[in-house]
Amino acid sequence: xxxxxxxxxxxxxxxxxxxxxxxxxxxxxxxxxxxxxxxxxxxxxxxxxxxxxxxxxxxxxxxxxxxxxxxxxxxxxxxxxxxxxxxxxxxxxxxxxxxxxxxxxxxxxxxxxxxxxxxxxxxxxxxxxxxxxxxxxxxxxxxxxxxxxxxxxxxxxxxx
Numbered sequence: 001x002x003x004x005x006x007x008x009x010x011x012x013x014x015x016x017x018x019x020x021x022x023x024x025x026x027x028x029x030x031x032x033x034x035x036x037x038x039x040x041x042x043x044x045x046x047x048x049x050x051x052x053x054x055x056x057x058x059x060x061x062x063x064x065x066x067x068x069x070x071x072x073x074x075x076x077x078x079x080x081x082x083x084x085x086x087x088x089x090x091x092x093x094x095x096x097x098x099x100x101x102x103x104x105x106x107x108x109x110x111x112x113x114x115x116x117x118x119x120x121x122x123x124x125x126x127x128x129x130x131x132x133x134x135x136x137x138x139x140x141x142x143x144x145x146x147x148x149x150x151x152x153x154x155x156x157x158x159x160x
Contacts, residue, residue: 034122036080045072048134051154053082053142056101062087065152069140076114076126076140083121089146090117092126098138100153106141107148117142 053065067082076092084090094112097105114126128134135158142151 034119037123037125039070039072039075039077039123039125045074047072047159049156049158051140051156053084053140053152053154056150056153061085063144063149063151065142065154069154069156071128071134071140071156073134074128076128078122078124078126080123082123084117084142084151086120087144087146087151089144090120090151091115091143091145092117093141093143094128094132094134094137095139095141095153096136098155100139100141100150100155103148103150105153106143106150111141112137 047070049071051069051071053067053069055064055066057063062085065082065084068079069082070077070079076094078092092114093106094114095106095109096111097109100106112129112132114128118124138156139153140156141153143149144151
């Protein structure tokens with residue numbers, strides 16, 4: 001009888017662990033295709049700021065990013081050269097803080113969530129909600145909501 005309980009216990013926990021591992025590894029094994037969106041800013045939108053995503057923690061080989069970002073009055077546009085390392089549930093945030101270099105820099109801020117990242121590479125558009133004062137936001141970051149981890153920040157240089 002003990003062997004049956006041990007077998008059932010192992011089967012249940014093995015299956016649960018396998019499912020959890022599958023959810024974690026899915027974006028690495030089956031990444032979405034590269035995005036190729038074109039800029040979809042409205043006719044009255046203007047370029048407000050530009051930035052470049054960086055590898056905030058070079059000793060971390062998993063959480064990295066690179067490429068440009070352009071912020072218009074109604075759209076955040078991730079440029080064609082945009083790329084981040086794959087992972088689960090990444091989001092694009094506007095953050096009211098400059099020089100973001102760690103997860104702690106983001107956790108206690110009132111960021112604006114622009115939506116879930118649609119691809120790990122390529123150009124993408126994210127609509128800025130009406131009423132957002134862009135002068136208050138000095139950074140665009142890619143954030144992993146699943147693990148509350150900073151993936152890649154971009155400091156914004158405002159156009160004059």
